[in-house]
Amino acid sequence: MPGPFQGIGTVSTALRAFQRGLDVVGHNIANVNTPGYTRQITTFRTAAPTDLYTASGIAALGNGVRIDSIISARDLVLEGQAGANAGAYGRSAAYTAALTQIEGVYGEPSANGIAAALGAFFDAWSGLGSNPSEPANRLQVRNAAETLTSRIRTAYSEMDRISEHVSASATEVIERVDLLAKEVAKLNLEIARFSTSTNRPNDLIDQRTLMLQEMSSLVGANWREQKDGTVTVYAGGAILVEGQSSRPLPSTIDASAGTLTDGVITIPIRSGQLAGHMDALAQMQGQQQMLNELANSLRADINGVHQTGINALGQTGIHIFDESSTGAEGFRLSDQVLANADAIAAGVSGSAGDGGLALSISDRRDQALAALGGKGFESFFQNAIVRLGSEVSHQQTTSEALLAVGQQIESQRQSIGGVSLDEEMTDMMRLQRSYQAAARALTVFDEVTEDLLGIIR
Amino acid sequence: MRISTAHQFETYRARISARQADLFAAQQQMLTGKSFSKASENPAATRQVVSANNLIGRAEQIGKNLITAKKRLSYNETALSEMTTLTNRARTLVIQGANDTNTPEAREALATELETLRDQIVNIGNTRDSRGRYIFSGQQVDTKAFSAGTGTLIYNGDGLPLQAEIAPGERMNVALENPEGLIRGLYDRLNSAINNMRSGNGQTLSDQDLAGLEQIGKSVNLVRGTTGAQIARVEKLNEQNELRIDDLKTQVSDLQDIDIAEAITRYQQAETAYSAALQTVAKGYQLSLMDFLR
Numbered sequence: 001m002p003g004p005f006q007g008i009g010t011v012s013t014a015l016r017a018f019q020r021g022l023d024v025v026g027h028n029i030a031n032v033n034t035p036g037y038t039r040q041i042t043t044f045r046t047a048a049p050t051d052l053y054t055a056s057g058i059a060a061l062g063n064g065v066r067i068d069s070i071i072s073a074r075d076l077v078l079e080g081q082a083g084a085n086a087g088a089y090g091r092s093a094a095y096t097a098a099l100t101q102i103e104g105v106y107g108e109p110s111a112n113g114i115a116a117a118l119g120a121f122f123d124a125w126s127g128l129g130s131n132p133s134e135p136a137n138r139l140q141v142r143n144a145a146e147t148l149t150s151r152i153r154t155a156y157s158e159m160d161r162i163s164e165h166v167s168a169s170a171t172e173v174i175e176r177v178d179l180l181a182k183e184v185a186k187l188n189l190e191i192a193r194f195s196t197s198t199n200r201p202n203d204l205i206d207q208r209t210l211m212l213q214e215m216s217s218l219v220g221a222n223w224r225e226q227k228d229g230t231v232t233v234y235a236g237g238a239i240l241v242e243g244q245s246s247r248p249l250p251s252t253i254d255a256s257a258g259t260l261t262d263g264v265i266t267i268p269i270r271s272g273q274l275a276g277h278m279d280a281l282a283q284m285q286g287q288q289q290m291l292n293e294l295a296n297s298l299r300a301d302i303n304g305v306h307q308t309g310i311n312a313l314g315q316t317g318i319h320i321f322d323e324s325s326t327g328a329e330g331f332r333l334s335d336q337v338l339a340n341a342d343a344i345a346a347g348v349s350g351s352a353g354d355g356g357l358a359l360s361i362s363d364r365r366d367q368a369l370a371a372l373g374g375k376g377f378e379s380f381f382q383n384a385i386v387r388l389g390s391e392v393s394h395q396q397t398t399s400e401a402l403l404a405v406g407q408q409i410e411s412q413r414q415s416i417g418g419v420s421l422d423e424e425m426t427d428m429m430r431l432q433r434s435y436q437a438a439a440r441a442l443t444v445f446d447e448v449t450e451d452l453l454g455i456i457r
Numbered sequence: 458m459r460i461s462t463a464h465q466f467e468t469y470r471a472r473i474s475a476r477q478a479d480l481f482a483a484q485q486q487m488l489t490g491k492s493f494s495k496a497s498e499n500p501a502a503t504r505q506v507v508s509a510n511n512l513i514g515r516a517e518q519i520g521k522n523l524i525t526a527k528k529r530l531s532y533n534e535t536a537l538s539e540m541t542t543l544t545n546r547a548r549t550l551v552i553q554g555a556n557d558t559n560t561p562e563a564r565e566a567l568a569t570e571l572e573t574l575r576d577q578i579v580n581i582g583n584t585r586d587s588r589g590r591y592i593f594s595g596q597q598v599d600t601k602a603f604s605a606g607t608g609t610l611i612y613n614g615d616g617l618p619l620q621a622e623i624a625p626g627e628r629m630n631v632a633l634e635n636p637e638g639l640i641r642g643l644y645d646r647l648n649s650a651i652n653n654m655r656s657g658n659g660q661t662l663s664d665q666d667l668a669g670l671e672q673i674g675k676s677v678n679l680v681r682g683t684t685g686a687q688i689a690r691v692e693k694l695n696e697q698n699e700l701r702i703d704d705l706k707t708q709v710s711d712l713q714d715i716d717i718a719e720a721i722t723r724y725q726q727a728e729t730a731y732s733a734a735l736q737t738v739a740k741g742y743q744l745s746l747m748d749f750l751r
Contacts, residue, residue, distance in 0.1 A: 032462050108496050109506045119511040123518035130522040130621035133590055133598045353596035353619050378511060386504045389496025418461020422746040
């Protein structure tokens with residue numbers, strides 16, 4: 001049964017409701033630049049009616065307005081898509097960035113690269129063989145060999161350097177994911193506490209979603225929302241976050257297998273920046289192996305021919321390349337040749353004009369070697385360079401495509417949940433006018449009540 | 458579609474960034490003059506460029522080898538030419554000496570001159586090139602080829618060939634063939650002529666020494682012919698080599714160098730697009746409901 005202050009009560013619900021509505025608009029405007037923020041919308045519903053006895057029965061008299069809920073405009077499907085794309089893009093972008101550096105190590109095509117040094121090396125032997133009694137030609141051979149060994153060694157150690165950086169980045173990613181997992185677990189606890197069937201703590205959920213998206217871009221994490229409002233987060237099939245507890249990622253990286261292990265469990269990482277870093281590390285391992293094969297083949301092949309010759313000092317069995325070290329890391333000239341260019345032999349007879357050996361070495365450039373997969377030195381290296389260049393080009397294209405897809409998804413998410421200042425302004429005007437109307441109505445009800453009370457004077 | 462404020466500005470930023478990147482890329486091309494500088498920018502062309510550059514390097518080395526070969530062959534040619542001159546002079550003297558109307562004094566004078574010629578032969582045999590290497594010593598280039606002790610000629614060289622790479626995988630022997638035989642033949646024949654001259658054997662001079670000298674003259678001419686052919690071949694190869702280098706350089710340029718007119722056009726287009734993006738953003742950003750609310 002409505003009382004004498006029914007009208008005042010009804011209208012004041014409007015004042016309270018519209019004021020809260022304005023608060024929500026203000027919150028939206030304040031967070032226009034907050035990353036991951038989805039705009040919040042106030043929904044109104046009528047308050048429960050009071051019974052009103054009328055001549056023809058009981059009618060329902062409205063009691064004004066209540067705030068039904070404050071919901072955030074999020075699209076879970078788009079969020080999932082964004083996460084998946086973030087993982088794929090994260091992998092491609094991280095790999096591409098490293099590939100650009102790796103390609104830069106060789107710098108081909110270039111007059112200062114290994115390919116040019118290989119050519120100059122064999123050219124120098126041709127020069128020595130065609131004029132072996134000219135001392136300058138021995139110096140040319142030594143210089144060319146020095147340049148070749150130096151460039152191969154440098155390329156190898158540059159790969160080491162880049163690998164160190166990438167490994168450090170990968171470790172940072174793992175640490176970041178562990179941190180995020182802890183934070184998500186904390187948020188899970190708070191969100192579960194505040195969630196009811198109709199109302200959810202929107203800002204906390206926005207924060208948690210942002211973290212989940214980041215975990216996706218880092219390790220390709222995916223998540224499943226539970227009934228109690230918490231999310232369970234997975235990476236590589238292993239659970240990282242469940243309810244309010246989190247577990248750190250295994251921290252030992254196996255780049256060639258693309259897995260993380262801690263001796264107990266091994267999980268594959270196929271997505272996210274971490275996968276990209278592992279791709280890069282595996283690629284560099286491959287490059288170093290290629291350089292090793294090249295250096296070892298040169299050392300074995302050239303030394304093998306050269307040691308049969310007699311040099312200008314009358315010695316035989318001398319090596320061009322130092323045999324006490326292996327691989328590309330230790331690829332250098334022998335001490336004898338470094339000390340004296342006359343240690344280089346041009347012929348097998350020891351005569352000053354015999355250049356047959358040098359010409360034989362020059363001919364080695366066209367020889368197909370089993371150790372190099374049936375290729376000659378020059379084509380072996382050229383193939384490696386072109387393969388790397390194609391890979392870089394391919395990854396760049398993939399990266400760009402994934403970025404475009406990501407931007408599309410983001411555009412759609414923004415369309416649904418992004419704050420538009422113009423729109424908020426309009427809402428603000430609407431609520432302001434409504435508030436004005438309610439306030440005006442209140443003064444009328446006030447006068448009516450005053451009149452009513454005035455009767456009883 | 459709803460456009461949120463954040464999305465609006467993000468789009469502005471992304472578009473400006475993209476046009477700026479295009480402009481920068483066009484600038485880089487013009488600054489370097491190259492259409493690509495990294496293998497990833499054009500892997501297929503990279504292979505061809507690297508391969509062509511290697512061939513150019515190899516051809517340039519061949520060019521140097523050809524120059525060295527030609528110099529050496531010229532020395533050979535000069536020595537042979539001197540031998541021809543010497544042989545002809547010797548023939549003249551022998552013809553004169555063969556005539557029995559000569560007095561012993563006249564014959565003695567001729568013999569003396571023949572001795573001078575004989576000693577010159579040894580000198581020719583010890584010809585050295587500009588680097589001091591003996592051209593008749595075969596591979597023993599630092600060893601004096603001939604020593605004439607007391608009338609006997611000793612050969613200290615080995616007469617082995619000197620191979621030069623004059624085309625990829627191809628060799629040419631730039632040393633004289635049979636250097637010992639050439640010099641010794643003439644030396645011995647002159648010795649014989651000197652003896653016969655002093656002994657007054659006019660008939661022997663005519664029958665043997667003159668015939669011998671004529672034979673030697675023919676042999677030397679034959680070797681001169683061969684040497685001349687070698688020089689001609691080296692010159693031809695040099696010509697071809699230079700053409701090949703030019704061809705390869707053109708190939709590399711076609712693959713890697715930009716067309717300036719095209720590059721300038723692309724740069725201007727990029728500049729226009731960038732300017733348009735900036736102007737659009739400047740205009741778009743100014744519109745806001747707040748400007749119109751009282």
